[in-house]
Amino acid sequence: MDSRNIRLAVIPGDGIGTEVVAEGLKVLEAVGTKLEPTHYDLGAARYHRTGETLPDAVLEELRGYDAILLGAVGDPSVPPGVLERDLLLRLRFAFDHYVNLRPVKLFPGVPTPLAGSSADDIDMIVVREGTEGLYAGTGGVMRRGTPHEIATQESLNTAHGVERVVRYAFEKARSRPRKKLTLVHKTNVLTYAGDLWQRTVDRVAGEYPEVTTDYTHIDAASMFFVSRPERFDVVVTDNLFGDIITDLGAAIAGGIGLAASGNINPERTAPSMFEPVHGSAPDIAGQGKADPTATILSVAMLLDHLGLHAEAARVEQAVAADIAERRSGRSTHEIGDDITARVSG
Amino acid sequence: MDSRNIRLAVIPGDGIGTEVVAEGLKVLEAVGTKLEPTHYDLGAARYHRTGETLPDAVLEELRGYDAILLGAVGDPSVPPGVLERDLLLRLRFAFDHYVNLRPVKLFPGVPTPLAGSSADDIDMIVVREGTEGLYAGTGGVMRRGTPHEIATQESLNTAHGVERVVRYAFEKARSRPRKKLTLVHKTNVLTYAGDLWQRTVDRVAGEYPEVTTDYTHIDAASMFFVSRPERFDVVVTDNLFGDIITDLGAAIAGGIGLAASGNINPERTAPSMFEPVHGSAPDIAGQGKADPTATILSVAMLLDHLGLHAEAARVEQAVAADIAERRSGRSTHEIGDDITARVSG
Ligand SMILES: CC(C)[C@H](C(=O)O)[C@@H](O)C(=O)O
Ligand SMILES: CC(C)[C@H](C(=O)O)[C@@H](O)C(=O)O
Numbered sequence: 001m002d003s004r005n006i007r008l009a010v011i012p013g014d015g016i017g018t019e020v021v022a023e024g025l026k027v028l029e030a031v032g033t034k035l036e037p038t039h040y041d042l043g044a045a046r047y048h049r050t051g052e053t054l055p056d057a058v059l060e061e062l063r064g065y066d067a068i069l070l071g072a073v074g075d076p077s078v079p080p081g082v083l084e085r086d087l088l089l090r091l092r093f094a095f096d097h098y099v100n101l102r103p104v105k106l107f108p109g110v111p112t113p114l115a116g117s118s119a120d121d122i123d124m125i126v127v128r129e130g131t132e133g134l135y136a137g138t139g140g141v142m143r144r145g146t147p148h149e150i151a152t153q154e155s156l157n158t159a160h161g162v163e164r165v166v167r168y169a170f171e172k173a174r175s176r177p178r179k180k181l182t183l184v185h186k187t188n189v190l191t192y193a194g195d196l197w198q199r200t201v202d203r204v205a206g207e208y209p210e211v212t213t214d215y216t217h218i219d220a221a222s223m224f225f226v227s228r229p230e231r232f233d234v235v236v237t238d239n240l241f242g243d244i245i246t247d248l249g250a251a252i253a254g255g256i257g258l259a260a261s262g263n264i265n266p267e268r269t270a271p272s273m274f275e276p277v278h279g280s281a282p283d284i285a286g287q288g289k290a291d292p293t294a295t296i297l298s299v300a301m302l303l304d305h306l307g308l309h310a311e312a313a314r315v316e317q318a319v320a321a322d323i324a325e326r327r328s329g330r331s332t333h334e335i336g337d338d339i340t341a342r343v344s345g
Numbered sequence: 346m347d348s349r350n351i352r353l354a355v356i357p358g359d360g361i362g363t364e365v366v367a368e369g370l371k372v373l374e375a376v377g378t379k380l381e382p383t384h385y386d387l388g389a390a391r392y393h394r395t396g397e398t399l400p401d402a403v404l405e406e407l408r409g410y411d412a413i414l415l416g417a418v419g420d421p422s423v424p425p426g427v428l429e430r431d432l433l434l435r436l437r438f439a440f441d442h443y444v445n446l447r448p449v450k451l452f453p454g455v456p457t458p459l460a461g462s463s464a465d466d467i468d469m470i471v472v473r474e475g476t477e478g479l480y481a482g483t484g485g486v487m488r489r490g491t492p493h494e495i496a497t498q499e500s501l502n503t504a505h506g507v508e509r510v511v512r513y514a515f516e517k518a519r520s521r522p523r524k525k526l527t528l529v530h531k532t533n534v535l536t537y538a539g540d541l542w543q544r545t546v547d548r549v550a551g552e553y554p555e556v557t558t559d560y561t562h563i564d565a566a567s568m569f570f571v572s573r574p575e576r577f578d579v580v581v582t583d584n585l586f587g588d589i590i591t592d593l594g595a596a597i598a599g600g601i602g603l604a605a606s607g608n609i610n611p612e613r614t615a616p617s618m619f620e621p622v623h624g625s626a627p628d629i630a631g632q633g634k635a636d637p638t639a640t641i642l643s644v645a646m647l648l649d650h651l652g653l654h655a656e657a658a659r660v661e662q663a664v665a666a667d668i669a670e671r672r673s674g675r676s677t678h679e680i681g682d683d684i685t686a687r688v689s690g
């Protein structure tokens with residue numbers, strides 16, 4: 001089998017998801033893969049038509065692919081949480097995407113909103129845990145709608161779940177020039193979970209003497225992302241803190257239009273899933289205004305994950321070159337075409 | 346009784362806490378209050394000496410004061426969470442400080458790290474809930490230290506707790522020129538708690554037709570704090586999201602050295618407590634390097650809370666004037682003296 005043969009499940013999803021995914025696929029073909037894409041119409045439209053978010057049979061079918069490319073999920077016409085929980089989070093959980101990998105990297109030529117920072121200062125990778133914590137969805141409500149209502153949410157953290165993502169983060173840190181790993185948590189308030197995370201990092205650190213580790217509270221880390229982003233190389237953190245800090249990371253690295261992510265199953269017992277960090281942005285959907293770059297960079301991560309390192313590098317370089325000569329006012333298609341041309345050329 | 350007579354409990358705490366509180370007290374006296382301060386040596390030193398963090402008798406004594414001025418709490422020699430939980434959070438909970446009020450305001454002349462923003466763009470107030478959520482401290486650990494460990498944290502949210510802070514936020518929003526209130530949460534993942542918060546805001550909004558409300562997820566809000574801070578006027582949010590977003594707010598408004606806060610009991614059934622947002626900063630403690638401005642601005646909030654509005658305004662103006670002519674390299678004392686001189690003069 002030619003390893004450039006990719007059996008790809010495509011979930012464009014909602015809003016701008018469809019638009020950006022189309023450009024991602026263009027680039028995937030242009031870079032020389034033999035693509036066998038199958039589209040799945042999961043998202044708000046299907047939910048309204050059939051009441052289904054992710055039928056079990058579809059979930060099992062998806063399991064057979066090499067990888068999944070996802071656009072974005074979520075629509076104001078659907079109650080908050082339904083598509084997020086039953087589609088996006090269900091996929092992350094079912095396919096054990098315990099590493100949610102989110103580079104925060106300022107490409108040369110991209111204006112950062114930070115006055116004092118340049119591309120050298122903003123180059124980190126956030127390793128966000130993807131299957132536990134407050135995303136477990138446990139909790140409940142009692143006496144809803146009365147003055148005595150109580151609503152709870154539970155953060156579930158296991159030794160198994162924390163250790164595997166921490167190990168992944170140490171491996172990442174070891175492979176980078178600075179070899180630095182920062183745990184971000186809130187150990188002084190979330191004492192049970194924080195203690196598990198901190199002990200795990202301390203223990204695994206013994207196996208990685210070449211990696212420097214430190215710790216920062218999530219509140220201080222949010223401050224440092226803005227005031228001293230150069231402090232960070234690899235960041236490991238839980239699901240919710242990782243969610244927050246990677247949007248902040250996107251902001252300092254030139255905007256959500258450029259932020260890529262991979263939901264990785266490192267043992268490859270199920271397909272990994274690649275998606276832009278941004279959401280479905282219903283306010284600009286259908287207008288050709290969305291920047292597909294985040295999706296195209298997610299495609300580069302997908303290629304890398306499948307072992308197509310040269311192809312991944314070509315896509316990244318094409319994006320970097322496009323960004324360096326960035327002209328404003330281009331449509332979604334035009335940006336996609338420009339990057340595709342560089343990849344093929 | 347002269348209302349300028351303030352029975353003040355002072356808890357300098359740890360690290361730079363002692364240094365900044367001394368300057369705050371100087372300003373309080375200079376502005377013309379008749380101060381009766383009583384110092385409490387709570388913090389790491391006492392914990393090591395006696396094993397006590399906050400004895401019940403001291404807690405009851407503190408209840409009798411008009412207000413509390415706190416420096417900072419926390420030291421690396423004490424296990425994470427002990428002083429935070431048993432001293433700082435215990436005070437917030439015992440005295441029902443359900444409003445944690447944190448202005449995010451860029452003073453003219455202060456360099457913000459945001460390239461595109463000016464003082465006009467950054468002027469908001471975060472109303473952080475102070476007594477519930479993940480700060481409740483419930484949760485636990487099982488099979489600690491084994492591969493089967495599980496650690497949980499629970500977020501507790503009540504109709505009572507959410508409604509009172511939401512009402513406070515609406516009142517604040519109504520009193521400001523823009524009259525805008527933004528709920529920040531993560532309703533698409535924390536569906537039980539998010540639903541309670543969103544329903545409460547929607548319901549109370551009916552009583553405040555002049556206030557515009559909107560909603561932003563915590564991840565998007567973190568991004569917007571950096572990319573479009575002018576979006577925000579009054580923000581209402583839960584305890585943990587408020588913790589994170591106010592440190593981020595401090596970063597965009599010129600740094601943690603300027604960020605003030607009040608832990609408010611609006612019904613005045615117990616004393617409110619004022620403290621800088623920054624921590625004890627053990628790395629620079631004892632060197633006269635800490636900026637006391639955040640504490641002095643917290644003193645202004647204290648005066649305001651006690652009804653001494655003219656005095657509060659004088660302190661704020663003195664700080665604004667000092668900042669506008671900011672000379673670098675001043676010590677903690679020098680900054681305190683400079684502001685004191687302006688307040689008296
Ligand atoms: C849509 C939402 C459930 C999701 C998350 O919180 O993980 C998104 O914000 C993300 O970061 O991928
Ligand atoms: C010290 C810590 C417990 C505290 C908090 O998380 O509330 C601090 O970060 C703050 O913001 O006042």
